[in-house]
Structures are given as C-alpha cells and as structure tokens.
Amino acid sequence: MKNKFLRFGYNSTFTVLSSLQKAADDALRNRFLQPALSITLLQLQKDIKAVRSFYKHYEKYQNITGPLKKKISLVKKLQIGGGERYLKDFINLDLFPPADIIWDCRYNLPFPDETFSFVFSEHLLEHLDFPVSAKNVLSEIYRVLKYKGELFIGVPDAGKAIRAYCSSNKRFLNGLKKSSYNHRQPPVELYGKMDLINYIFRDQANNPNYTIHYWAYDEENLKNLLISVGFRKIKKANFNPDYCNPKRKLYTLYIKAKKL
Ligand SMILES: C[S@@+](CC[C@H](N)C(=O)[O-])C[C@H]1O[C@@H](n2cnc3c(N)ncnc32)[C@H](O)[C@@H]1O
Structure with missing residues (x-):
C-alpha cells in the first residue's frame, strides 16, 4: 500500500x-x-x-525505530491476533492493546521482506473476509518470513465440529460448549449441537472489540489457501504449550507451513 x-x-x-x-x-x-x-x-x-x-x-509504524526495532531484530518471531495473550518473546501485532504493534493485518504488514523466522497466529484467520483479506494476510506472512521460516497457524476446526455433529460426539460437543462459547447467548444450558456449529461458522459475540467469524476452515481448504500463496511442507501440527492457548486445544486445527 x-x-x-x-x-x-x-x-x-x-x-x-x-x-x-x-x-x-x-x-x-x-x-x-x-x-x-x-x-x-x-x-x-x-x-x-x-x-x-x-x-x-x-x-x-511506517518506519519502525528505537526499542521496537531492536526487539524485532532480537526475537525474530511474530504473533498476529494474539489479543490478551501477549507473548513476551514475540513481536505481538493486533488491532487492540496490549500488542506491541496496533495494526490491522487486513492491510499489508509493516515489516520489510524476510524479517521473521517464525510467525504464529491462533484464531485470527476466521475473523478475516475470505478470500481477499485471508489470502492477503497469508501472502504478507509469507513475504515477511525468512527463507526456511515457518508459519504455525490455528483456526477453529470446522471439519472436526461437523464430524462431531454428525456422530453426536458428546465429549467433543460438550467440551466445545464449556470451553469456548460458555459466555455467549443463549445460556449454555439451552445450546443444541447446531448452535455450536453456528458459532464456528458465524460467531458474532457482543463485544466491542470482537469481529465476526467470516469463514470456516478444515484441513483441506486451509492447506489449499497456504499453497496458493507459496507455502510448502504444509502439515497438520499438534497443540504447542509454548505458545498455543490451552482453552483452544480441543477444537483447533493447527497447521505448520514453510517458506522454501
Ligand atoms: C478470537 S481472538 C484470538 C486471540 C488469541 N489468539 C487466542 O487464541 O486467544 C482474535 C484476535 O484477532 C484480532 N484481530 C481480529 N481482526 C484483526 C485484524 N484485522 N488485524 C489484527 N488483529 C485482528 C482481535 O483483535 C483478537 O485479538
């Protein structure tokens, strides 16, 4: 831009x-x-x-200088959309504080090419319109990653939720109800399994800083999107306690992908 x-x-x-x-x-x-x-x-x-x-x-942020520039050169890791989960050994970029960089990732990222060796993002992509902003932010992540750098991305696992719906998988559905959407309306006791599916696809929490879910992902469409912007060695990954949010473990699809 x-x-x-x-x-x-x-x-x-x-x-x-x-x-x-x-x-x-x-x-x-x-x-x-x-x-x-x-x-x-x-x-x-x-x-x-x-x-x-x-x-x-x-x-x-057009021309990052001073302590922030120094931190970028030291940590070489970026988290996008971490919200309240500020990771201290990362540069944190989000629309809202407490991030290091308050920025809308639907615009291009404010870093030169090949700045980071690792980018982490959890439960952000589904909040971006598809395909324009979703594809743009992934292209931008690819651009700011160094050669052989890695993206580790997590999104609500819509495929898993649909499979759980079809097989009435109570463990998964109850877990989803309790761990994630328990503060939403209607009260949690009234949820049917379809309400949980609706939250994955179109969450619209009544919180002034919370943007809706625009798009749902499973392993196939997320991998395709990553391939389309250039990522390779795209694999399903496990929850990593070093940076992933424990409350998202049950229902998150984690994928890692390399810039080669
Ligand atoms: C559902 S929260 C996830 C927070 C955290 N990653 C977690 O898993 O608990 C989504 C986060 O993405 C941020 N976000 C949404 N749209 C964004 C955008 N266009 N640019 C930057 N951050 C955005 C929100 O401000 C929020 O902090």
Whole structure:
C-alpha cells in the first residue's frame, strides 16, 4: 500500500467513518431498534473502530525505530491476533492493546521482506473476509518470513465440529460448549449441537472489540489457501504449550507451513 494512497484516503475516509459511527451510535441508543439491525450496526461499529485504529497508528509504524526495532531484530518471531495473550518473546501485532504493534493485518504488514523466522497466529484467520483479506494476510506472512521460516497457524476446526455433529460426539460437543462459547447467548444450558456449529461458522459475540467469524476452515481448504500463496511442507501440527492457548486445544486445527 502506497503512502500517497493513504494520505489521500485519510481525510475523506475519516470524515465518512466519523459520520457513520455517529449514526450507528445514535441508532443503537434506540431501544426499539430491530435486533437484526442492531447486530449489523454493532458489526459496522467494530469495523469502523478497526479502520480508525489503523489510521491512528499508521504513521507510527511506517518506519519502525528505537526499542521496537531492536526487539524485532532480537526475537525474530511474530504473533498476529494474539489479543490478551501477549507473548513476551514475540513481536505481538493486533488491532487492540496490549500488542506491541496496533495494526490491522487486513492491510499489508509493516515489516520489510524476510524479517521473521517464525510467525504464529491462533484464531485470527476466521475473523478475516475470505478470500481477499485471508489470502492477503497469508501472502504478507509469507513475504515477511525468512527463507526456511515457518508459519504455525490455528483456526477453529470446522471439519472436526461437523464430524462431531454428525456422530453426536458428546465429549467433543460438550467440551466445545464449556470451553469456548460458555459466555455467549443463549445460556449454555439451552445450546443444541447446531448452535455450536453456528458459532464456528458465524460467531458474532457482543463485544466491542470482537469481529465476526467470516469463514470456516478444515484441513483441506486451509492447506489449499497456504499453497496458493507459496507455502510448502504444509502439515497438520499438534497443540504447542509454548505458545498455543490451552482453552483452544480441543477444537483447533493447527497447521505448520514453510517458506522454501
Ligand atoms: C478470537 S481472538 C484470538 C486471540 C488469541 N489468539 C487466542 O487464541 O486467544 C482474535 C484476535 O484477532 C484480532 N484481530 C481480529 N481482526 C484483526 C485484524 N484485522 N488485524 C489484527 N488483529 C485482528 C482481535 O483483535 C483478537 O485479538
């Protein structure tokens, strides 16, 4: 993405987004608002917040200097979309704090080619529109990886969830219910197994920093996407306690892939 484009887009985009955000805020205060519309407006608010956050931090990360630059050269590991799970021996990039770099990964990544030897991302990809942003972030990860560098990626395992649905695998379905979606509406006691499938495909938590699930993955389509951007030696991987989130272990598909 060129600076010129961003400078041009900055003012006009900000004006439009500010008006949209104000309109959404006003509409959401109306307690008679149709529920479907309020879900749409909430999502709009979140996307606007993400874009504004990106513009706010854009200049800062165009040319990384100082302690952050030093940390990048020392750790050579990047986590994207770690959220609250700040990994101290990684550079952490996320839309929201406490990341080292507040950045929207739907735009290109703010690093030169071949900066990192390892990139980790868990439960991020499904939050990106498919194929444009999903493919773009994987291409960008490929670009910033060094030769022989590795990507370790985890997504909700939609294939496993569907198999569990079809075979009524109670251990898996109950585990999913308790470990992951227990704070969602409707109350967990009311969930049917189809609700769990719905969460994998279209989670839309009512949290101002949480963006919806846009796309679901199984081993086949995730591998195909990785191949399409250049990755090789793509293999299913095990949960790694050094950096993976324990609460995601049961229902996450982990894949590792190399830049060769
Ligand atoms: C479901 S959370 C996963 C957090 C953590 N990886 C874990 O497994 O517990 C998704 C994370 O991705 C981040 N995220 C979503 N869209 C993003 C984007 N476009 N750019 C950067 N981060 C994003 C969110 O802010 C959030 O921290």
